Amino acid sequence: MRRALHIITGLGVGGAERQLRALLRRLPLPCDVVTLTEPGQVATELAADGVRVAHLGMLGNRDMSALPRLARLIRRGRYDVVHTHLYRACVYGRVAARMAGVRAVVATEHSLGARRIEGRPLTPSTRALYLATERVGSATVAVSHTVARRLADWGVPPRRIHLVPNGIEPAHFRFDPGARAVARARLGLPDNALAVGGVGRLVAGKRFGALVRAVAALPDDVWLVLAGEGPERAALRALAARLGVGRRVVLAGAWPDVRGLLAALDVLVSPSREETFGLAVLEGLAAGLPVLHAACPAVDELPEGAAPGARRVASDPDAIAAALREERAWGARRLPVPEALERYGMERVAERLMDVYRGVCAR
Known part of the structure; x- marks a missing residue:
């Protein structure tokens, strides 16, 4: 593995965004970041860390022009792994990665509740779109046993679910x-x-x-x-x-x-x-x-x-x-x-995630 790309819905101050920044400080391979929307405070902090951050400028959930633009960006970067975070980024990022020819596609599920995902209601259409694009990826990371059980209950095959908790220092x-x-x-x-x-x-x-x-x-x-x-x-x-x-x-x-x-x-x-x-x-x-x-x-x-x-x-x-x-x-x-x-030490979390990367790259 040479390089990884992380795709996230936005980079304002939030739990998933802060988690991504802390993780990139520990992962032992170069990583770039793409934010679909809102290049906020965490984008500035990542840039200060020396991480290259691109803003896709996505206009809304149905801005389909973002898909080919994201695929071109991935193709130009020649990434070995594409890792998506948060619902919109997972939906678009997994599809764009496959369009770009990247087969090692990992998604972290940060906020899957029993009735809501990232604060939005879990409608049948939301769930169907999530599951359809999950099949395009290689692996889905659950941040807790609770999330892993929900993913399995939805019908995500257990072999594709990997438990990697959030980390702290x-x-x-x-x-x-x-x-x-x-x-x-x-x-x-x-x-x-x-x-x-x-x-x-x-x-x-x-x-x-x-x-x-x-x-x-x-x-x-x-x-x-x-x-x-x-x-x-x-x-x-x-x-x-x-x-x-x-x-x-x-x-x-x-x-x-x-x-x-x-x-x-x-x-x-x-x-x-x-x-x-x-x-x-x-x-x-x-x-x-x-x-x-x-x-x-x-x-x-x-x-x-x-x-x-x-x-x-x-x-x-x-x-x-x-x-x-x-x-x-x-x-x-x-x-x-x-x-x-x-x-939950971040070094342990980063090593567990690297194991997931190695596994999907070896397939």
Whole structure:
């Protein structure tokens, strides 16, 4: 193998996008990246890393002119492996790779839920298109056992499914008091505030509204920081104002320094009822935070008791508020980082992915 091309739907700040950047730092072969849309912050960061990034300028889901343009780009690059990420990139990328004559085509399934994929409803037509293009590829990577089971239930042959979890670098998130002071000042958090955090796309499925309601039921020294962008931003701001906690709810946007953000927090909450992996939960644990989560396959797949800082809670406001009252009684604290997180170390993940590449290239 000489070179690989990664195709992704967009490169704004998101879990799959951040995961791609971290992965490329560890893969032991040169890689280029194509983004179909939105050459955002992560595109800039990849370019700073020395990765060549091309923007296809796709106009929408049905912009069929993107297919021959992408095939020409792949053909010119003479790539040994094409690796696609996220639904639109998987659909177009797998077909374009085969049009370009590349037979080693891998797709990572980051966000396949029971009823939604990447926040969009899983309609019969969405599922049919996904399965039709999956057959054009060589292998599909599932980021958790949960996703692997869903793919098999859909009818993807088990021999084509490879489990390669998302990766983290726990040392990167190690708590830094200096970073905490800087981030809390930037966020406008009072010195005595217990900072509760939620990290992710501001979409209905993340259930951040339940977190706003939970914080509204708590004393004034409990503040909420929501880091992320999305269509629910205005609704969350309006909900906080209606509940009289607008001052205590900080909508931080796409915060670029995740390590600093986690250092600023005292508790991380993931109220989503359905997750395909739960990367934010792992990052919170790596930062030494107590973490409350409604669903997290990454924690579920660790040995029992291996992540004592993670506690499962129901995703309704009352249950979250009750758990946060207990955390408030403890006060701001840092917990030992679970050694089990090394299971998801990025070096291990990159090596497992290289095994997939070697397998599809040998066929």
